[in-house]
Structures are given as C-alpha cells and as structure tokens.
Amino acid sequence: MKLKLSLKNKEASLEADVEKLVEEGMDQKAKNPPKKTRYQIKQEEKRKNEELKQKQFMQGMFLLLGIVVICAIIGIVASIFGI
DSSP states (O other), rough: OOEEEEEETTEEEEOOHHHHHHHHHHHHHHOOOOOOHHHHHHHHHHHHHHHHHHHHHHHHHHHHHHHHHHHHHHHHHHHHHHH
C-alpha cells in the first residue's frame, strides 16, 4: 500500500495491493474459525446429553430383555423336568 502526497501540486495518490489484502483476510479467517455463541454451546450440550440418555436407556432395555429371556428359559426347562 503506497500513499503519495504532493503539496506543491495539491495531489494525493493511493495505491493498494487488493489481492494481497484479500489473501491476508482469508488467511486470518482460516486461522481463527468463527466462535460459537453461548446458545450454540448449550444446544450442543443438550443434544449430547439427550444422545447419552437414549444410549443408556437402550442398554437398560437390552439388559432387561436379556433377563426376561433367561427367566423364560429357566421356566421352560423347569416345567419340562417337573420341578
């Protein structure tokens, strides 16, 4: 970027390398990604918590289903042997 002032001729000229300025701006944006707002962070935390609750719920249901199946098998085997 060049700035020339001439008081005798009452002239002022300004030269700028626009491409270089744009590239520098793009580099700055690449280095510093846009920051998340508090609302976005809270929403992400809520979503993660809901996913974790759903995962734990499904694990509990599979465990309960396994226990019911084992009890049913034990009941069938016991009825066959007449215990």
